[in-house]
Amino acid sequence: MNRLPRPSGRRGAARVLIVAAACLALATGCSGSGSDDDTKPESKSSGSASSGAFPVSLTNAWGTTEIKEKPVKVATVSDGDTSIALALGLVPVITPDVEDGGDVPEYKQKAVDKLGAGKLKTYDDTDGTDYEAVASAAPDVILGMNTWSMDDDYAKLSAVAPVVTYAKKTDADTLTWQERLTTAAKALGLADKAKEVVDANEKAFADAAAAHPELKGKTYTYAIVHPQQITYGSYADQDPGVFEGLGLKKAPNAKNYSADKNAVSLENLDELEADVLVVSYPFGDNGLISASELEGNKLFKSLDVVKGKHYAVVSSKDGLASAVAYPDALSSSWVAGKLAPVLADAVAGT
Incomplete structure (x- = not known):
């Protein structure tokens, strides 16, 4: 199962990538199985991951991390x-400032408080990774498992500390x-802790x-309403995991979409038809169309799923929309608890 892709024809929101970024959305831990073999990490370790033995050697797309x-x-x-570090019980010595002065999501603040x-x-990442700020924190290792900018970052970051990507x-x-x-977790000697995190998320979804x-x-x-398009997030080969983990299954029209063909035009909104329709606005007011504009669209209003009130909007105000669209190790259990009642109301038509 794959992670939710960047929308067609544009670079994704790397700053929102968490994740970003789940058995959720998209990922499998909550719903069970893992991804296909050709998408699994090809890292090789010279130490015992479960025992936390070192040294550890991990191959990556740009070289080898020792x-x-x-x-x-x-x-x-x-x-x-950052979510990976917090989920494993580590407080990063420095992180990008993704909140931009806004509220920290509930699940993240809870983890920070617990630690x-x-x-x-934080450092200001408006113009990308601040290499000097990262270097000044003198890290032992740099985590870059959830970024789309590693092509630009790897050489400079690896000069600071080993990069795990x-x-x-x-x-x-x-x-x-x-x-x-x-x-x-292999790089940090915390494989057992990682298993605990995955198991806890699976239980949250099962419950x-x-x-x-x-x-x-x-x-x-x-x-998902992205800045430049409405994205069909539940395409045939994609398993957001959040939804499947809670018992739903993809609509028949999912077969018409793929990672490379995921845009839904306003003229084809009928492609969204299903028993339940979920729309999220992870970019808030910066999306292609607002919730009120979409709900006022004549074609959208004609959909059976909309007329039957089996339609739900995932709020962007509390971080849920971003957490569903870009799941990570920290947000998954929280998403299960928050999203299930929303979906239940949609099924009931309330």
């Missing part, structure tokens, strides 16, 4: 990597959050599905 001793100071270059971190030390460039789009977490049996077997369409 980690001689268990890292203590970890820097991150994306919010998804007694107070407020995370994906084995193939295509992995930037295809790895599940579980695979990203597992690779990072949420059991609490809402009405979801089982209902078809769904998941659409």
Whole structure:
């Protein structure tokens, strides 16, 4: 199962990539199986990952990362990597400032508080990774499992500290959050902790599905309003995991879409038809169309799923829309609890 892709014809929102970025959305840990073999990390370790033995050697798309001793100071270059560190019980020595002065998502703040971190030390990433800020934090290792800018960043970051990133460039789009977490955990000597995180997320989804049996077997369409297009997120080869993990299944029209063909024009909004339609606005007011404009669209209003009130909007105000669109190791359990009631209301037509 693959991660939600960048929308067709544009560079994705790397700053929102978490994740970003789940058995969710997209990923498999919540719904069960892993991704195809050709999308799994191809890292090789010279140490025992489960025992945390070092040295550890990990191959990546730009070379080889050698980690001689268990890292203590970890820097991150994306919010998804920050989530990995926090989920594994580590407070990063520096992270990108993805909140831009806004509220920290509930699940993230809870993790920070639990670790007694107070407020995370951040750098302004408006113009990309701040190499000098990362270097000044003197990290032992740099996590870059959730970024689309590693082509530009790797050489400069690897001069600062060993960089833990994906084995193939295509992995930037295809790895599940579980695979990203597992690779990072190998480098940190925390494989056992990573398994605990995955198991906890699987249980959260199993519990949420059991609490809402009405979801089982209902078809769904998941659409994401990006700045330049409406994206058909639940295409045939994509398993957002959030939805399947809660018992839903893809709508028949999913077969008409793929990672490379995922844009839905306003003239083809009828392609969104399903038992349940979920629309998210992870970019808030910066999306192609507002919620009120979409709901006022004549074709959209004519859909059976809309007329039957089996339509739900995932709010962007509390971070849920971004967490569903770009799942990660930290947000998955929180998403299960937040999203299941929303889907249940949609099934009921309330």
